[in-house]
Amino acid sequence: MDEEILELNDDQETIRYRLINEISKENETLAYYLKEIFNICTNPNRDIRIEVYKKILNDLKFGSIEREKLLEYYAKIMDLERRVRKFVNAKIYNEKIENPNSTATADRFEYVFFRMKDENVPEEKVTEFFNQNAYAIFSLTMHPTNPTSTDYTIHGGIQFDKYLENHIDYEEHLHLLEYLTLVGQKKTVQQEVKETIAIIDIIYETSTKVRDELIEALKQTPSYEKLIDVNRPLIQVSIWAAGDGDGNENADVYALKQAVLQLKQRIKQLYLNDIKKLSYDQKKIIQDKLINN
Incomplete structure (x- = not known):
């Protein structure tokens, strides 16, 4: 545990001082x-602590551009550190899952199927258990009063997460983050939908990876392949964007219809992007279904 805490602290300090060096x-x-x-x-x-904070604030007059910049830089550092914490915690947890001596292995398809097989669980119970439990229900709320600007969320924060996930150096991205406006005006319905689409892209990419893991796990337990429907949805997403009339007075019926059309179009596009990787005949069948739906 101590090593994990040190790793977390080191990674947080790394992003903190890399951004500060960029600012310098x-x-x-x-x-x-x-x-x-x-x-x-x-x-x-x-x-x-108070004396140091007072001195800094006294040096930077209230309402000055310099003070505003300092506060925004500080908030950006806090946001990036939070993202690093989230990434490192997930990394540590995934490492525990891969450790056969860890109880966290219970979160792996392979482990669950192995235990069921080992305990001679009846086939109908295997199917019932999977259908009832291998299903995530959650909602996406892009509230208009969230002060974080749409540009920062999409081009700053989410992109930074991708750099971490793909182990890509984010030096150039820090330069962009330095100048992206962190706080924006109250969001329009269109901006809410734009942020939602950016999140849907991530969900789509992640959920297909989970499906791939399920398929691979079933290969290790062939007798379960006929029991588990790998094409059955693993997630159900509820979306508040454009439908939260309490939060945004402009979220009327027209805005909701437009948002639904945009979201459907984006989801179709994600499927079409994957279809390009298939054979011509497979592409034609699936593409016709999507276009005519």
């Missing part, structure tokens, strides 16, 4: 203040 290229003063803030924030003496 354009504004050494604000970069210096940020370092001061993070150096003192863990000091157990509250009075010392």
Whole structure:
């Protein structure tokens, strides 16, 4: 556990100081203040912490552009550290799943099927268990009062997550993050839908990977292949965007209809992108079904 905590702290500090170093290229003063803030924030003496914070705020006048920039940079660092924590925690958990001595292996298809087979669970119970439990229900809420700008969410935060997931260096992306506006105006219905589509792209990519893992797990237990329908939906997503009339007065029937059309079109496009990888005959059959639906 101590090693895992150290790994988490190291990764958080890495992103923190990489962004501060990027900021220092354009504004050494604000970069210096940020370092001061993070150096003192863990000091157990509250009075010392307050003195440092007061000095920084006194140096930067209330309402000044410099103070606003400092606060925005600080908020961006906090957001990126949160994203790093999420990624590292998932990485640690996945490593536990891969460890055969860990109880977390119960979250793997292979382990569940192996135990069922080993315990001679009746076939009908295997199907019943899978259909009742291998199904995730969740909702997406893109509330218009969320102050994070649409540009930052899509081009900043989500893209940063992808760099982490794919183990790609994010040095150039930090430069973009430095200048992306973090806080935006109250979102329009169109902006809510735009953010939702960006999240749907991630869900689509992830859910197909889970399906692939299920197929591979069944290959290790061939007798279960006829019991488990791999084409059965594994998720059910409820979407609030464009339908939350309490949160956005512009979320009327017309806006909802337009949003549904956009979301359906995006989902179709995701399928069509995958269809391109299939043979011509397979493409034609599936493409006709999607276009005519």
